[in-house]
Amino acid sequence: MTSSLVLRSSLSLPTLVAQAGPRAEMRFLEFFAATIRNPNTRRAYAKAAGDCLAWCLDHGVSDLAEIAPIHIAAWIETLGQSLSPPSVKQRLAAVRHLFDWLVTGQVIATNPAASVRGPAHSARQGKTPVLDAQEARALLDAIDATTPVGLRDRALIGLMIYSFARVGAALAMKREDVFVQGRRLWLRLHEKGGKRHEMPCHHQLDDYLTAYIEGCALSEGRGPLFRTVARGTGRLSDTPLSQSEAHAMVRRRARAAGIETRIGNHSFRATGITTYLKNGGTLENAAAMANHSSTRTTQLYDRRRDEISLAEVERVRI
Structure with missing residues (x-):
């Protein structure tokens, strides 16, 4: 009730x-x-x-x-x-x-939508805009990490790239979801369907998160990991960052780095997976790291074919 x-x-x-x-x-x-x-x-x-x-x-x-x-x-x-x-x-x-x-619930007798067919659709590749490794590196390097906001933004973008995390799972993280295990920093992500996913940090992400947590003095506990900035102070508040705020931040950072691709929050998941596969990673391990139940889902994030298509187009020499 x-x-x-x-x-x-x-x-x-x-x-x-x-x-x-x-x-x-x-x-x-x-x-x-x-x-x-x-x-x-x-x-x-x-x-x-x-x-x-x-x-x-x-x-x-x-x-x-x-x-x-x-x-x-x-x-x-x-x-x-x-x-x-x-x-x-x-x-x-x-x-x-x-x-x-x-x-x-016996409110109506029959389901009027049961017999209605939706439009045909089959996707072998996702439409999410992605960055290549050089663009992603340029974006991260362009962030001023001398301020609390810069430390936060670099840590959030880095987390989505290096851990293949959905923005929803990243923003739902608490401070306690970043922890040390076996002398290494680990992440605890709460994914769709109540699934809990733990994985070690990439060494670069380890540096970003450590700098963010120490630089902003985020104490251990259940407070949100990624927070808004208190108005007029330049300091982080206790309010968690929303997806719309994260999207606005990503677009702002991309413009500042001179990136014209219209990326969004989800672009970093696809960027991380594609870069991992380009460097010899397997589809099965990528699916496990992304916490996908099927490799078919992971394949939607694999954009290596974009480069093949571009190379083939350039063969038309007139």
């Missing part, structure tokens, strides 16, 4: 759900409270559900039980005009799971 009340205050209840009565409202809120633990997934699913139900209301559906497969199919067709196939498939999955939950 507490989780539902918290969600009620943070979620905008769709009109069709509110009109369906208290039972539908509670079942709708329980879907997000009981079945989704990841806050990013919860936010994405809530947006998809809200958009879908608002679209149905705008197109003549006056009751939750009136939503039919044709409405969901038309909504998906509309989304396909502005979103990529993976984004459309994610939104379809969100509403399909929501309607399943409403069916099992």
